[in-house]
Amino acid sequence: MKAAAVVADILKREGVQFLIGYPVNPIIEAAAEVDIRTIIVRQERTGLHMADAVSRVSSGERIGVFAMQHGPGAENSFGGVAQAYGDSVPIVVLPAGYPRRLLNIPPNFSSFLNYQHVTKWAEQVILADAVPHAMRRAFTQVRNGRPRPVLVELPADLLQENVPDGWTYTPAPRLRTAPDPRAVADVAAALVAAERPVIYAGQGVHYARGWRELRELAELLEAPVTTSLQGKSAFPETHPLSLGSGGRSIGKALHHFLTSADLIFGIGCSFSTTNYGVAMPKGARIVHATLDPADVNKDLRAELALIGDADLTLGALVAEVRDRLHGGPRGRAAAVTQEIKRLKAEWLAQWAPRLTSEATPLSPYRVIWDLLHAVDVANTIITHDAGSPRDQISPFWESVAPLTYIGWGKTTQLGYGLGLAMGAKLAAPDKLCVNVWGDAAIGFTGMDFETAVRERIPILSVLLNNFSMAIELKVMKVATEKYRSTDISGNYADFARALGGWGERVTEPGAIVPAIKRAIAKTREGTPALLEFITEKAVDFSIFP
Ligand SMILES: Cc1ncc(C[n+]2csc(CCOP(=O)(O)OP(=O)(O)O)c2C)c(N)n1
Ligand SMILES: [Mg+2]
Numbered sequence: 001m002k003a004a005a006v007v008a009d010i011l012k013r014e015g016v017q018f019l020i021g022y023p024v025n026p027i028i029e030a031a032a033e034v035d036i037r038t039i040i041v042r043q044e045r046t047g048l049h050m051a052d053a054v055s056r057v058s059s060g061e062r063i064g065v066f067a068m069q070h071g072p073g074a075e076n077s078f079g080g081v082a083q084a085y086g087d088s089v090p091i092v093v094l095p096a097g098y099p100r101r102l103l104n105i106p107p108n109f110s111s112f113l114n115y116q117h118v119t120k121w122a123e124q125v126i127l128a129d130a131v132p133h134a135m136r137r138a139f140t141q142v143r144n145g146r147p148r149p150v151l152v153e154l155p156a157d158l159l160q161e162n163v164p165d166g167w168t169y170t171p172a173p174r175l176r177t178a179p180d181p182r183a184v185a186d187v188a189a190a191l192v193a194a195e196r197p198v199i200y201a202g203q204g205v206h207y208a209r210g211w212r213e214l215r216e217l218a219e220l221l222e223a224p225v226t227t228s229l230q231g232k233s234a235f236p237e238t239h240p241l242s243l244g245s246g247g248r249s250i251g252k253a254l255h256h257f258l259t260s261a262d263l264i265f266g267i268g269c270s271f272s273t274t275n276y277g278v279a280m281p282k283g284a285r286i287v288h289a290t291l292d293p294a295d296v297n298k299d300l301r302a303e304l305a306l307i308g309d310a311d312l313t314l315g316a317l318v319a320e321v322r323d324r325l326h327g328g329p330r331g332r333a334a335a336v337t338q339e340i341k342r343l344k345a346e347w348l349a350q351w352a353p354r355l356t357s358e359a360t361p362l363s364p365y366r367v368i369w370d371l372l373h374a375v376d377v378a379n380t381i382i383t384h385d386a387g388s389p390r391d392q393i394s395p396f397w398e399s400v401a402p403l404t405y406i407g408w409g410k411t412t413q414l415g416y417g418l419g420l421a422m423g424a425k426l427a428a429p430d431k432l433c434v435n436v437w438g439d440a441a442i443g444f445t446g447m448d449f450e451t452a453v454r455e456r457i458p459i460l461s462v463l464l465n466n467f468s469m470a471i472e473l474k475v476m477k478v479a480t481e482k483y484r485s486t487d488i489s490g491n492y493a494d495f496a497r498a499l500g501g502w503g504e505r506v507t508e509p510g511a512i513v514p515a516i517k518r519a520i521a522k523t524r525e526g527t528p529a530l531l532e533f534i535t536e537k538a539v540d541f542s543i544f545p
Contacts, residue, residue, distance in 0.1 A: 003131050004030040004159040006167065007094065010135045011036060011065060014171050018054065018426055020047040021067035025096045026159045028067055039426070039455050041419075044068050046448040048080025049419025052089045054427045055147070056420075057381060057403050060090050060174075060207050063142055064423060067094040070156055074111045078118070079413055081149050085118040086411030087230060088203070088270075090147035092138055093119070097155035100126060111153040120148035128161040132169050139172035146292040147207055176208075179289065179308035179316060187265075187287055187304050188320030194263035197223045200246070200280075203230035203407075204268020204291055204310040211235070211402045213314030214267065220321050222332040224257050224340060228269050228277050229390075229407030233399035240337035244344075244398075246278030247409065248543065249391040252347035253340045254278065255544040263287060268310035270295040271302075276390070276409030289313045351542065355396065358509050361536045364392045364464045368436070370512040371462060372397055375432055375520070380404060381424040385437035386412035388471045389464055391541045393436055404431075415444025421459040422452055432520060436462045439488050440469045446495065452528035453500040460516075460523050461530040463492050470537040496530035505532045 001009070008030035011019065019031040020039045032038050041047035044066070051064025068077050074095040084091050095111040102108050103124070112124035121141040125134045131154070138150045191197055199221075205214050214235055218225045224243045225235045232245040243254040258264070259281050267289045271280065280286065280300060288295070288302035289310065296305045306313050348355075357363035382397065383406035384390040390409065399405040406420050417435035425433040442463060452459055469476075469486045479485035496503030502522040506515045512533070519529035 001163055002026075002030070002159070003128050003154065003161055003163050005033070006131050006163045007135065007154065007159075008034050008036060010132060010169050013169055014139055015062060016065050017062065019065055019067060020050050022047060022069070022073055024069045025067045025073070025094070027094055027154070039451070041451045042447045043445070044073055044077040045080040045415070046419040046422070046445045046451065048077055048084065048091065048093070049416050050423035050426065051091045052080070052084045053406060053420040053423025055090050056206070056406055057424045057427045059209050059403065060143065060147055062427060063090060063092055063139070065092040065094065068096070070096040070098050071109050075109050078114070081115060081151070082118045083411055083413050083416055084149045087408045088147050088410070089149065090142045091149045092142055093149055093151040095151065095153050096159060097124060097153040099157040100155045103155055111151060115151050118149065119151045120146065121150040122153070123151070124153040125158060126155065128158055128163045129167065131163055132167045136169065136172060143172050143174045146294070176309040176312055177291070177307070178312040179306035181316070183304065183306050184313075184316045184320055187289070187306055188317055188324060190263060190287055190304055191221055191265060191317070192321060192324045196257070196261050197221060197263040197265060198243070198257050198261040199223055199225045200264055200266045200269055201225060201227045201231045201234045202266065202269025203228065203234075205231055205234040206403060208268065208309045208311035209402075210268065210311035210314045213311055213318055215239070216318045217314055217321065220318060220325060222330050222336055224336055226254050226258070226278070229394060229409045231269065232394065232407040233402055233405040236400045237398040238400050240340065243340065245394055245407065247391065247394040247407070248276050249395050249541040250278050250544065251344060251395050251542065252544075253343040256343055257340070265289070267314060271298070271300045272410060273299045274410055276412060347542070351396070354540070359536070360507060360509070361466070361534050362507070362509060362512070364388065364533075364535045364538050365396070366509055367462070367464060367512055367533045367535065368393050368396055371434075371516060374513045374516040375434070378404065379430070380432045380434060381406065381421070381428060382434040382436065383408070383417045383420045383424070385417035385435065385441040386414045387438045387440055387469070388538065389436045389438050389441070392538070395542050413444070414441040417441065418445045418448055418461065421461065422448070422457045425457050425459050432460060432523065434460045434462060436464065439463065439465045439467065439490060439492070442492060443488065446492070449496060449501060449528065449530060450499040456526055458523040458526050458528045460519050461496075461528065463530060463532045464535045465490070465492060465532050466535045466537045468537045470539060473537065473539060492530060493532040502527050502529035503532065505534065507534045
């Protein structure tokens, strides 16, 4: 069997249903031969984002795989892999390499060397009989420990060579680790002793599918819950104990409870310092539960820490906490939930003029608010983009079911959202999959709307067109005044139609919901839709200093 066919066979055994890629890489043809659906993008970056979403929305049960050619394909993929690394997403990246006689000779691009810092595992295979071993190592790494990209560089000539008969392959296991029981007892004691604890859930809860345990722990402790952007939807945001998600912009209840917390319990999170995550108050007492010891005491000092799978950790804590509480309710829930309710109502009242604005150009908040109320939220997977759309949507979108919001932001590449929505739709075809982006973001990956059309991936793309990089206005005042440097232009509804999709430009507040309904109907018929809302250059965010 040729090495390319061996790789395809192994992908099949690992449960891979889609190979997303861009030619030339013989693995693409070999995958089609074994009935793995091949999906060809318009540029590599979007394909990696699609693979990324396949992994995310399946909690890593199904690993997204991307293949590309040596040289330009591998060079052009860097952004997609770096984004997955930044946000800790487990994907398998399969670049072809230069033929072995040229493999490590300048200026030929070496994926093995260049991807070292954006993968957790990178290997260059130089012997055909090593292919199954390299694939086993890659899949074992990608399924276990901290989720992150892995890469196997397969030289183009090696892919055409035969792997000697007799090779075998067993799919890589997914193994879980549980925290030290003594440390669990200490953390449970600290949680029970705290007067105003706040639970901060990261995406580790999604990967471990620890949603039920998270809720149980919160309800036992009668403690409020927030999430990172990546962890958003791990806890129902309509639950009376929900503070909404943390990001650059947040709700008032979250700000209030976080700043007055006497203990913050992070579960499945990294506590990394980032502009796009809610900052922990200075001097806050932190208890940190994470899969990756490298995150403990990294950006923040942890008073106590637990290492292990989030589901096993939460399960162990629930048992310990229940023991300590002797079964009875603590009698705190009423006060906590009333305070949350009051602060949330105050905050929403303050934002109501923006969320229900009748102005034209449209308020982006009005578009988001109408979208939230027009879709079936529990059966929608939505993602933001970089720039203002992220900070406009994340505090106001109320996720009610796990894995229905793809949040990101350890690095924030404009244009990431489109591929995420497309990958989500591949993995969850019955869900409405939506990306909300600005007119700068579409400049990066917009051509791949054609991929959605051609590959029959009917997503809904919500474009907030304000003919500007509005978020940059205040830092580019002179350049804007002298050279109009933050202006951008385009008619994206026409663009969507030109690529074979459904496109509508919406300018009036009353037209928002009917347009959304028409677009959803189009997606149900199999046609991707792009709604272009003409919006003001909004610069107001729900930010607390
Ligand atoms: C690849 C990349 N380059 C640069 C940036 C920095 N950046 C963040 S948002 C933004 C402009 C956003 O404009 P737009 O998407 O139109 O949203 P708006 O603020 O106008 O609503 C820029 C340049 C980035 N996030 N990603
Ligand atoms: Mg804009």
